Amino acid sequence: xxxxxxxxxxxxxxxxxxxxLPVLDGLDIAIPRGEFCAVVGPSGCGKSTLTRLVAGLMxxxxxxxxxxGAPIRGPRKNxxxxxxxxxxxxxxxxxxxxxxxxxxxxxxxxxxERVARAEELLAMVGLEGFExxxxxxxxxxxxxxxxxxxxxxxxxxVLIMDEPFGALDNFTREDLWQTMRQLRAAEPFTAVLITHDxxxxxxxxxxxxVLSGRPARxxxxxxxxxxxxxxxxxxYTPKVGEMLHVLRDQIKIAQGRGEGPGEGAAA
Amino acid sequence: xxxxxxxxxxxxxxxxxxxxxxxLLVWANGWPNYVMASPSDLPEAYARFWELFLLGSWxxxxxxxxxxxxxxxxxxALGMVMGFSRIVRDGLYPxxxxxxxxxxxxxxxxxxxxFIGQHNFNTVxxxxxxxxxxxxxxxxxxxxxxxxxxxxxxxxxxxxxxTIFWKIAxxxxxPEFFGALKxxxxxxxxxxxxxxxxxxxxxxxxxxxxxxxxxxxYPLMFAVLIALAVxxxxxxxxxxxxxxxxxxxxxxxxx
Ligand SMILES: Nc1ncnc2c1ncn2[C@@H]1O[C@H](COP(=O)(O)OP(=O)(O)OP(=O)(O)O)[C@@H](O)[C@H]1O
Ligand SMILES: [Mg+2]
Numbered sequence: 234x235x236x237x238x239x240x241x242x243x244x245x246x247x248x249x250x251x252x253x254l255p256v257l258d259g260l261d262i263a264i265p266r267g268e269f270c271a272v273v274g275p276s277g278c279g280k281s282t283l284t285r286l287v288a289g290l291m292x293x294x295x296x297x298x299x300x301x302g303a304p305i306r307g308p309r310k311n312x313x314x315x316x317x318x319x320x321x322x323x324x325x326x327x328x329x330x331x332x333x334x335x336x337x338x339x340x341x342x343x344x345x346e347r348v349a350r351a352e353e354l355l356a357m358v359g360l361e362g363f364e365x366x367x368x369x370x371x372x373x374x375x376x377x378x379x380x381x382x383x384x385x386x387x388x389x390x391v392l393i394m395d396e397p398f399g400a401l402d403n404f405t406r407e408d409l410w411q412t413m414r415q416l417r418a419a420e421p422f423t424a425v426l427i428t429h430d431x432x433x434x435x436x437x438x439x440x441x442x443v444l445s446g447r448p449a450r451x452x453x454x455x456x457x458x459x460x461x462x463x464x465x466x467x468x469y470t471p472k473v474g475e476m477l478h479v480l481r482d483q484i485k486i487a488q489g490r491g492e493g494p495g496e497g498a499a500a
Numbered sequence: 501x502x503x504x505x506x507x508x509x510x511x512x513x514x515x516x517x518x519x520x521x522x523x524l525l526v527w528a529n530g531w532p533n534y535v536m537a538s539p540s541d542l543p544e545a546y547a548r549f550w551e552l553f554l555l556g557s558w559x560x561x562x563x564x565x566x567x568x569x570x571x572x573x574x575x576x577a578l579g580m581v582m583g584f585s586r587i588v589r590d591g592l593y594p595x596x597x598x599x600x601x602x603x604x605x606x607x608x609x610x611x612x613x614x615f616i617g618q619h620n621f622n623t624v625x626x627x628x629x630x631x632x633x634x635x636x637x638x639x640x641x642x643x644x645x646x647x648x649x650x651x652x653x654x655x656x657x658x659x660x661x662x663t664i665f666w667k668i669a670x671x672x673x674x675p676e677f678f679g680a681l682k683x684x685x686x687x688x689x690x691x692x693x694x695x696x697x698x699x700x701x702x703x704x705x706x707x708x709x710x711x712x713x714x715x716x717x718y719p720l721m722f723a724v725l726i727a728l729a730v731x732x733x734x735x736x737x738x739x740x741x742x743x744x745x746x747x748x749x750x751x752x753x754x755x
């Protein structure tokens with residue numbers, strides 16, 4: 234009822250030359266305002282499709298995606314998106330890349346305010362002093378940081394991320410997890426994060442949703458009962474170890490090799 | 501300093517060597533002027549006909565640029581619809597390829613008959629017809645291969661197609677566009693000259709070439725060829741300069 238994002242009974246099929254391809258079937262996800270929802274699932278099960286539905290870029294064949302109680306009918310100004318590819322514009326400086334959404338969402342906002350807002354965010358993610366640089370002058374991790382800033386510069390209600398850390402090395406990724414938690418504490422967004430990294434889902438999420446194989450339905454929901462203050466070490470506690478184990482088993486089931494004698498073969 | 505010297509010095513040197521070799525070749529073979537003029541004959545031709553050279557260069561130049569401008573406008577528009585609409589792309593591609601395959605010399609009499617006596621118009625038309633193709637194709641390909649994420653970051657905010665085009669698709673296509681423009685400027689130049697040389701009572705450097713031929717003034721003909729080469733170089737590097745200004749970021753991105 235008080236959920237900001239409410240996905241209920243959603244089904245969707247792509248029309249392909251070889252007939253309809255059901256991608257989602259029986260998807261239910263509820264995310265209260267301000268919460269962080271991590272979504273994991275087998276490759277190709279329909280996770281990116283889910284982000285496009287929440288962003289209003291597509292409409293589901295069946296079921297409803299509601300935002301604050303009202304069905305999503307199309308794109309809205311209060312959403313931000315980040316992808317695995319940072320898609321920064323090479324002809325703009327980092328600062329102007331971050332400002333881009335404001336040019337669409339708040340065309341009358343004075344340049345000075347836009348710059349101040351962008352600088353504030355860039356400082357928060359540790360990119361102070363890189364405002365005037367071109368994207369190609371930054372490392373992959375730094376580009377992803379800038380991309381996150383751009384996704385939230387206009388203070389969206391909903392931040393949608395599709396494997397934003399997927400292409401980064403392990404240490405950079407862990408750095409960005411911490412940055413993500415800091416941003417979360419400072420900014421008001423509600424987040425949907427697609428990931429294929431279980432540790433990432435637990436470290437960042439308030440809940441972790443496991444999707445089944447294609448067509449994806451909600452197979453399992455885990456409430457992440459960890460303190461808001463999360464040092465990286467928390468990932469090595471027995472409690473988190475157990476959670477990861479449960480999720481791991483769920484993924485195996487989702488991949489269709491969890492039950493029965495198949496389990497040994499999957500290891 | 502050193503690199504600046506090299507940038508100017510090396511081309512100048514190579515041109516000088518070329519002229520010396522040419523002079524030597526004519527001298528060694530003992531060719532008379534009516535077989536092949538030598539560089540030392542050229543200054544006289546320029547001195548005698550400098551007014552005609554200035555006028556001809558101007559006429560060739562403005563008609564080439566006018567044709568190229570038309571090609572840019574039309575090519576951009578065509579590339580846009582082809583880039584955004586699959587149906588238009590599938591429908592127009594064979595037509596365009598077929599049109600591009602026609603040797604443009606065959607269009608000269610067609611144009612001349614269609615627009616009798618409109619020499620300026622015919623010349624501009626030819627420059628345009630011969631040069632819009634690479635522009636349209638490059639813009640179409642640039643737009644249709646835009647990664648969906650680039651579109652989605654703005655589309656998710658409710659931005660219009662026009663906004664996405666101006667803010668993302670067009671600038672992202674600029675490097676390809678200028679690549680095509682470099683080809684197009686040379687083609688437009690060829691188109692202009694083609695009409696000038698073939699048309700009776702034409703204008704521009706091409707007509708000057710023709711009059712050199714009818715008067716058996718071979719040094720004049722060669723002088724025109726050199727002038728054409730110089731004008732072609734000027735046009736080409738004008739495009740390169742614009743590329744530096746508008747799409748210089750692409751160059752930096754590669755290193
Ligand atoms: N526009 C489309 N038209 C047809 N089929 C599509 C389209 N987009 C995706 N699909 C298919 O739908 C299925 C789900 O795609 P989706 O991108 O949502 O999966 P995903 O879970 O994000 O995959 P990954 O883990 O590889 O990112 C895939 O089999 C894909 O081939
Ligand atoms: Mg995906």
